[in-house]
Amino acid sequence: MPQSLSAPPLVQDTALAASGRRVIEIEAQALTALAQRIDGSFSAACRTILACQGRVVATGMGKSGHVARKIAATLASTGTPAFYVHPGEAGHGDLGMITDADVVLAMSYSGESDEVLMLLPVLKRQGNPLISMTGRPGSTLAREADIHLDISVPAEACPLDLAPTSSTTATLAMGDALAVALLEARGFTADDFARSHPAGSLGRRLLLHITDVMHGGDDVPRVSQDASLSQALVEMSRKRLGMTAVVDAQGRLVGLFTDGDLRRTLDNPALDIRQASIGEVMTRQPKTIGADQLAVEAARMMETHKISGLIVVDGEQRPVGALNIHDLLRARVV
Structure with a gap:
């Protein structure tokens, strides 16, 4: 029989609020540190994507995968064609979705996710430019990438240092930074945004005559x-x-x-x-x-x-x- 969980001890509201504030403060510090690393590598990543004749293929495993899906969606809705490929499924046929005209954006905080690393030989052989986001510049994924974006954080907001918190926030912010920089470089307008959001309120406001x-x-x-x-x-x-x-x-x-x-x-x-x-x-x-x-x-x-x-x-x-x-x-x- 599974062991039943005992009721948690009563926690005061002030302690709960303090915990929430601590998380926000730690993640804000991580983003402040991240902003200092928007440098030549970031510009090179933007230029690589701007020169891409295909699409941006975002990939990542676990929590990085969830963030990669959101980044792909943000890119696609702001003028940069993009989609997500699950690295596990890629090894079982979905690699066929990636053409030699595509840029691959791979995310792994450790830089050692087996499912992502397994894709590298095929991508290298096909000639896909590879942009990585990791928290470890010395990791395998960082070294093998053509361009590496450092998303390392001073600390996770999780007090056990186990659940990805600050690191996923930093990854998401770096993706947003890419999307907005590309949006501005392309001269993407509100009308362009509306065309890709016809069912949204902005689309209705900008498209209906x-x-x-x-x-x-x-x-x-x-x-x-x-x-x-x-x-x-x-x-x-x-x-x-x-x-x-x-x-x-x-x-x-x-x-x-x-x-x-x-x-x-x-x-x-x-x-x-x-x-x-x-x-x-x-x-x-x-x-x-x-x-x-x-x-x-x-x-x-x-x-x-x-x-x-x-x-x-x-x-x-x-x-x-x-x-x-x-x-x-x-x-x-x-």
Whole structure:
């Protein structure tokens, strides 16, 4: 029978908080030391990756493997094509995923992980540039690499000096440093980032245009400026956008009538709503937006001017679309 674990002794909150702070302080010291070693080797690693005609293949075993996956994902999302290969699986066929055009980024804090070292002869024979990250510059992996990045730390945050803590933080930070340096060197932009994150909130904000979310064609509410107020209300009810465009004889926008305008009209005792034309009660020179603009610009305009809808116009001020705040909410732009 397995031995049951006894309940841990009661630990005071102050002791738990002190332990947490100690970890952060030790890891912060490790990162400060790491920053001093961003030198010529780091620049050489960046230039090697920039010259790569293939992809960056990140690999590592255990905790280093988990960090390698994250680094590969960060590189890929910031303009450097990359993927992760498990070193154990590589020895059983996945080496075929690595072409001679690829750069290999191998991580092992000890620099002696058997699964990673096993790959070196094949990579050398294939001619892959090898960049290593280790905490021991004299290790096998460091010596065999074309470029070595020193990620050594003064101490692990684990009080037993067993669980990788400061070392994995340093490895991750070095990977982030590579990704950002490469991003800046490539001139990678927010639009580029959005294209690789179409499902994320940033992607939606940077990729969705007005044409993607607006109501167009017969769904655009519009009435003539000679129409009666009741005719405008019928059009608003049919199109269910809480507003209608008001156009002149040439179809150009001359005004807008909204639910808010209706409330203000009903509050005007001097106006006979049964006889009023829409031209008398509409809002003149309403805010508009172009179809080629980003949906996020519509959201910004609505927020700035405290309005809930916009008419989309072409270059001749003819309504071609309409949208309201609910359209932007459905598209998750706001």
